[in-house]
Amino acid sequence: MKIILDAMGGDNAPDAVVRGALEAAKEFGVQIVLVGRGADILASMKAQGWDTLPDGVELANAEDVVDMHCDPAAVVKQHPNSSLVLGARMLAQGGGDAFISAGNTGALLTAATLLVKRIRGIRRAAFSPVLPTKDGHAILIDAGANAECTPEFLLQFGCMGSFYAQKALGIESPRVGLLNNGAEDTKGDPLHREAHQLLKRAAEQGTIHFVGNVEARDVPFGAADVIVADGFSGNVLLKTMEGTAMFMSDMMKQMFYRNPLTMLGALLCKKGINGIRKTMDYRETGGSIVIGISRPVIKAHGSSDDAAIRGAIRQAIRAVESGFCEEIRANIGQMILPREEEHAE
């Protein structure tokens, strides 16, 4: 298996990416292609004590870098020689099995869509991060790729998310819930009411296990394994979880750093503190998988350190091995609305 990695993407590139990649190559025994400025990558390796490329690690030179200010819509045309675009192209051409970037989110989505391409019949690709919950994890689909959605998009998100959870996360019959502003079937705006009906029908046909509407409050308590959302409110959910968790962590830090006695308290609770940190740590769960693209593409967190990069590589390996893209392809018939119904939306 060969994982393609954008060496120049993210706040800590290339150092963190190089370190994470080299560690992962050794630990997981996969081949890795580092795409980016050759000189920068080699210098970073040297600075970190590697004199040559280890076995199984290749370097693909890309002189250009896509930064956070690049226009995502124009990135493929304007930055054809960037690490992000070249990495996506390499995946499209079979030069690897999965592509990971911690760079510009919108640009990665565009490059994946235009070069690697969506699975035939899938209307939109979606970002799908893993959320921590009381008893494990849930995946959110979509977390922000599509601010505007149709009911059919949400149906497809539900089915794709379910296949991913089943194949890549090993959840036997993933509970699919629709993020809505109330638990009753009739809640929400027309988009969510119609999506509810489509997901219900998909459940009746045996495609997914739909548990109905889910309120944001119940997501951390494991209300569903797959949280289906339009990209706008999914983005609000994800970022509110992150913000509130950071806010409470800051307050906990203040609580423990108050004085010598509270610091003793922190010492006594060390195990529990580490447990909370681990639960809320995005590095443990990997990045957001871009679901709906014909091969696995992963958006690692922009502030990824080497542990986060290693986590994303592990996630990519699982995604490739799981064959979830093939599973979506094989079941596409159940995710497409007949044309007249689509027009009625």
Add this chain to the structure above:
Amino acid sequence: MKIILDAMGGDNAPDAVVRGALEAAKEFGVQIVLVGRGADILASMKAQGWDTLPDGVELANAEDVVDMHCDPAAVVKQHPNSSLVLGARMLAQGGGDAFISAGNTGALLTAATLLVKRIRGIRRAAFSPVLPTKDGHAILIDAGANAECTPEFLLQFGCMGSFYAQKALGIESPRVGLLNNGAEDTKGDPLHREAHQLLKRAAEQGTIHFVGNVEARDVPFGAADVIVADGFSGNVLLKTMEGTAMFMSDMMKQMFYRNPLTMLGALLCKKGINGIRKTMDYRETGGSIVIGISRPVIKAHGSSDDAAIRGAIRQAIRAVESGFCEEIRANIGQMILPREEEHAE
């Protein structure tokens, strides 16, 4: 000043409402009207050690009760003699200065809209709870009254929220932010892009102090004093904050209750723990004010205890004294779009 209180609304009614009301009447020196089943209220009072109605507390009999399963749209017709509907009617007819209920949220919104009525020119009333932030508070408008919005609604939410924050919360020049899926001006779907332009124009005209788009992640860190949101994503924001805070509090509890040593740790950190609890406690901040109605109406939390009821009464007093409804009325001209522009949406 006279505050009308739905004695039968909420999970802990009537006991918690009666207790909160009687304590508040004494503490704040305001008159209170308890609306509900007279026999139940008197029995509750007796059980809690009050033999007669104290000075300044009245009782208005309402034999019917609106429960959580009542259809909000039909409540005024189907439950004319309920405490919720009678209380709203009493406010409309000048029998008090503000109305508080911890009961059915949708029913309260309907009763307020149909009986107390919106301020002339205001298209929709909105729920506006107070959110805890790093340095104090922010208000969220709308938190769920309107799942579907137009750009004009969001303009009005921004202006009304600003007047409320200024008058009732004492923030001199409230920073108004638009909840969006990115900080750049061009982010979001057409609704949010257009609302952004309207809010920007209102700022240029001096009506509000607009700070642009706000991401959910930054809300707990005080990105704005007034968070403008469509009711769907505002609801997701509010409930995700609640859920994540509960989730993290549960983990903290587990951390501290692990063994005798961690319990000692908890003891050492008691002050800090109480600080976090106080920051995240909805009872400290009161209920959601229903902004846009011609007189102050407050939705107290469904699980309100007596402290939460007392908090909501204090909030109602401030809302009445602040004259924010009058302020909205006086500035309505700046919140209404010319007709042709409205049709262009």
